[in-house]
Amino acid sequence: MEIMTNQRFRKAGKYLRALFIISLIGLALSILAGAGVLIYAKILGPPPLAVPQSTLFYADDGTVIGESDNGQKRYWVELDQISPHLVDATISIEDRKFYSHHGFDYKRIAGAVIADIKAMAKVQGASTISQQYARNLFLAHEKTWKRKLLEAFYTIRLEMNYTKNEILEGYLNTIYYGHGAYGAEAASQYFFGKKAGDLTLGEAAMLAGVPKGASIYSPFNSLENAKGRQKLILRTMVATDKINKQEADQALNEQLTFVGKHLHTKTKIAPYFQDAVRHVLKTELNLDDRIIELGGLKVYTTIDTKQQEIAEQTVGRSIAKESEIQIGLVAMDPKTGYVKAMVGGRNYEESPFNRAVQAVRQPGSTIKPLLYYAALEKGFTPSTVMRSEQTTFRFDDERPDYSPKNFNSQYANGDITMAQALALSDNIFAVKTHLFLGENTLIETAKKFGLTTKMANVPSLALGTSGVRVIEMANAYSILANGGKKVSPIVIKRVENHQGDIIYEHNKEAVPILQPELAYVMSQMMTGIFDPKLNGYTSVTGSTVINDMTRAYAGKSGTTDTDSWMIGFSPELVSAVWTGYDKGKNITSSADKSYAKKIWVHFMEDALKGKPAKGFKAPKGTVGVYINPLNGKLATANCPIQRFTYFVTGTEPTEYCTDHLLYQEEKPEKKEKKPKKPWYKKLFNW
Structure with a gap:
């Protein structure tokens, strides 16, 4: 009995020792495993803390205009x-x-x-x-x-x-x-x-x-x-x-007030503009879609909510509801390039296609200021004259004849100045200038002004037959408004990540690319479309909106069979308006052709309302003289119409107008008779 008990104890001891050893091994393995996990965790380093967060878009005054999220407000x-x-x-x-x-x-x-x-x-x-x-x-x-x-x-x-x-x-x-x-x-x-x-x-x-x-x-x-x-x-x-x-x-016991409403529920302010901002974030800042939508970014844009509201309201009340006419509108600060308002269509929900930045349409006569700037560089002046009459251009290189026409087939049938040709939008003058300069000159000038669309090397290019984008035309005119300094259209001022770090900030300055004196002369010529003194065989093209203007503007309108444009500027704001049909259908109604001008002038007036009217400041190297706008010569007291016109110093006309001398000879002015001196004064003089 005693032997059996000892054997049992020995066996139990063996089991206990085995269990102890196994436990030690298990503990050691557990410690090693735990240490391994800790080492592995340390090697992997900190896990990323990125979570979906709402990206916010801010206007230039700091108000939120949009929010991007996946249904998670964070x-x-x-x-x-x-x-x-x-x-x-x-x-x-x-x-x-x-x-x-x-x-x-x-x-x-x-x-x-x-x-x-x-x-x-x-x-x-x-x-x-x-x-x-x-x-x-x-x-x-x-x-x-x-x-x-x-x-x-x-x-x-x-x-x-x-x-x-x-x-x-x-x-x-x-x-x-x-x-x-x-x-x-x-x-x-x-x-x-x-x-x-x-x-x-x-x-x-x-x-x-x-x-x-x-x-x-x-x-x-x-x-x-x-x-x-x-x-x-x-x-x-x-x-x-x-x-x-x-x-x-x-x-x-505190009385609590519950709201039950998310912040930034109105996120449809300037939807076309917001799309343009997202495009820049993706293509220029190289951010992927997930970061843009859910990265918790704070995107500080250039949009002016007041001007944006004015633009949208002006479009809404100007175009008839039943009309299928569409619109593209861009407003910029010419000094900075900041886009202040953008309308890419009449209804974003029905069509998110952004006609302000995506559509390529024929600019018509709005291309002429670029052509005439190139002419100024080649020695033309506002008083340069050419004959306006129905003309057929023939070429030696087997190209077909070209016979451009003026609006309503009206011509001066005589000489007109470049200033008047621009104000009346004379097509013959433009084509002659284009061919004289060389057809490639306008192509290169367009590139200088920031137009990126391909320009066809044809005589009709002077009449705006190659397509452009609205935002690029607004930018091109802003260079003239900015005294020849080039800026690019800017929609984003600054971008911060979810931690508040600045990952992008716009800091580019304007670059001089035009001669400032020529840019000023061109801008002054462009005020002529609103000046009845330049009326000739037809009225100046801006005559229909003159009565709506309260300040000085420079601009140019343009029409083709399918497009209607108005682009213009004051010293502090430039805006470009295009109207037309999406499918390129001809605009036949005179009312439909007038939309662009009406929208442009009402937008400019309302956007600048309450602000002091600024004039265009003449730079050094320019001189202003009174000329007879019909012949470009220095005006005399006998000229019935005199217009103050700027020239580059040294290029102003020196010849006086003689067209009215005959009128002077036929009706000489009566000279005032001097009163006779009394006899006693004569005696005193003696």
Whole structure:
């Protein structure tokens, strides 16, 4: 019996030693595995904290004009921009030991396991803020062992590489508060209509209770449940010494006002412009679509909301509702290139095609200022004369004959000046100038003025038969308005990422590309379309809108069979308007042809209303003289019409007009007779 007992003890000892050794091996392996996990986590480094965030688009005055998101309203704010009450309330109810543990609250986990075993169901959670943040960032919310293991691993990586405040900031910016609001800022705006940093204790305690289950604890779903949850959180805050009982009672009795409305719900301001901004972000800043839409960017644009509203209203009331005419409008500051207003069509919902930046249409006579600037460079002046009459141009290189016509087949049948030819939009003068300069001259000049579309090397190019874009024509005219300095159309001033770092800022300055004195002479010539003194065989092309003008403008209109244009500027604003049919259908109605001019003048007048009327400042190297606009010679007192005209110094006319001398001889002026001196004065003189 004794022998058998000893044998049993020996066998038991063997088992115990084996179990001990196995346990040691298991412990060693566990330690090695744990160390391996930690080393691997350290090698991987910090996990990215990128989460979908709303990208906001701002106008030039700082107001939000648009928002891009995927249905998740989220605006990242720093921890110090969140109310301390919300921070304390969240920690108190979600993770009291947040600042003391390393990602896992083991005592809480054990308590949750025991509670679940007793209830034979999942009744109590034990996830820390770090674990919840890891799950929100990287994982789906399915309840599987794989997800739990990955959650633990990401939690370790977060704790190893980020500070507690960074984790807490991230958590408060990613947690879901219901109603499409992600993060404290979006939730605060939705529930209470205020910034997260302005939340009171009562509001913070109410908001901190929602993530437990928005469908249950949101005050919009059940105010009773929400108040109960708020009361629990306030008691917890008292227990953790965040507040005292008196403060808790005051917060519980605080009268709360709920808003239930997301910030920036109106995101359709200037939709065509916003599309243009997105295009620049993608093509010029090389940002991908996901970053643009969900990267939490702050895009500060150039749009002027007042001018944009004026543009849209002007278009809306000017074009008949039943008309199929479309429009492209761009307004720019010629000094900076900042686009202030953009209309790409009459209805964005029906057609998002942006005619202001995408459509390529024939500019008609609006190309002539570029042609005549090139002529000024070659020695032409506003007084240069050529004959205006029906003309057929024949060429030696076997090209077909070309017979351009003036509007309504009207001609001077005599000499006219370049200034008058521009004001009357004489096509014969333009084609003669184009051929005299060489057909390639206008092509190169167009490139200099920033036109990127291909120009055909043909005689009709002088009449605007090669297509252009509205925004490029606005930019071309802005160079003249800016004294010969070139700017590019700018829609974005600055872009910040979700952390507030500036990733792009416009800082390009205007570049002189034209001779300033020639640019000024050209601008002054362009005021002629609004000056009846230049009327000739027909009226100046801007005569229909002169009565609507209260200040000086320079500009040019243009028409083709399918397109109607008006482009013009004051010293501080340039705008270009195109109207026509999308499919290139001929514009037959005179009313349809008048839309561009009417929209342009009403937009300019309303946009500049209340601002002092600025004149065009003459640069050095220019001189102004009075000329007879019919022949370009210096005007005399006998000329019935005199117009003050600018020239480059040294190119002004020196010959006086003699057309009215005969009139003077036939009706000589009566000389005043001097009164006879009294006899006594004569005696005195003697």
